[in-house]
Amino acid sequence: MARARMLLVEDEPMLRRFVRLALEELPLEILECDSVADAINLLTANTVQLIVTDLMLPGASGVDLLRHLQTFPDLRGQAKVVVFSAGLTPATRLALAPLQVWRMLEKPVSIGILEQCVHDALADARAQTTPTPRAPPTATGTAVDQFFGGDAELFHLYRATCLVQFPHDLAAGDHAIDTRDTQALRRVAHSLKTVLLTIDLPQLAARAGALEQTCHAAQQDAAERDWEPLRAALAEFIKNQAFTHI
Structure with a gap:
């Protein structure tokens, strides 16, 4: 069947x-x-x-x-x-x-x-x-245990996928800022909030969550201010991950 x-x-x-x-x-x-x-x-x-x-x-x-x-x-x-x-x-x-x-x-x-x-x-x-x-799994404070059932190989496979996607997310966020499209920026933040937490980056996830709320309130100037530190931190993370694989 x-x-x-x-x-x-x-x-x-x-x-x-x-x-x-x-x-x-x-x-x-x-x-x-x-x-x-x-x-x-x-x-x-x-x-x-x-x-x-x-x-x-x-x-x-x-x-x-x-x-x-x-x-x-x-x-x-x-x-x-x-x-x-x-x-x-x-x-x-x-x-x-x-x-x-x-x-x-x-x-x-x-x-x-x-x-x-x-x-x-x-x-x-x-x-x-x-x-x-x-x-x-019982939450133990690590993303591998909490979201991937302790399967480190699966965690790293998923994180590698995310590293390929993140530059596209940064570009989408930049475009939303340039066009002053708060709702588009909110969608980027909404996605990043979940993904960053899943790959064990809770501080960046919290920044993305704060940006999502700012966009939801249609606060364009505040959204631009919130985007910059999130963008810089995520770009730095991508750069550091690239160096670790050289």
């Missing part, structure tokens, strides 16, 4: 990579897209058993996708929906309640918790028994 199929709606390449790494041991086909429009196209052409979506996406949001699925239930079929977001405030959780969300996962999430969530969602859909998922 065919493997179970999951749709991942996430605009951040590094987080899509994280999900693929987390779920690679499951008998699962993952369809990926970075927008609501592409998600609808994929759902029109494919039957899936699980939909995992971010809320903050370019253009239409994850909430817009959930509302569309309510309006056109045949598009969703029997798929369970998981919201995977760093913005799950109490107000957001309340707003999602009537939208048939099966589970909510707060970014950043450990590999164990993500794998267990998918295992639970697909338990009735899979035709064969899946490997026992890793138990969610």
Whole structure:
């Protein structure tokens, strides 16, 4: 029989990579897209058993996708929906309640918790028994233990992916500053906040979180001030990592 199929709606390449790494041991086909429009196209052409979506996406949001699925239930079929977001405030959780969300996962999430969530969602859909998922690790203060189940090789593989992506994030942030596009800068900060915490850079993650809040308040001048130290620190980190591999 065919493997179970999951749709991942996430605009951040590094987080899509994280999900693929987390779920690679499951008998699962993952369809990926970075927008609501592409998600609808994929759902029109494919039957899936699980939909995992971010809320903050370019253009239409994850909430817009959930509302569309309510309006056109045949598009969703029997798929369970998981919201995977760093913005799950109490107000957001309340707003999602009537939208048939099966589970909510707060970014950043450990590999164990993500794998267990998918295992639970697909338990009735899979035709064969899946490997026992890793138990969610106890937080020990290190990203390797907290998010990667103690798998240092997996952690370094993911961090290498992030190092390739970071220069593109810096360029996107600079462009947002040049064009005074606070919402675009907010999306960059939102993504960096989660990724930096996942690769054990909590201080930089905190700076990105502060920048996200400044952008959310539409404080352009303050956002420009907050971007510069974050940009400099991230550029320095990239430079130092390059030197360690010479």
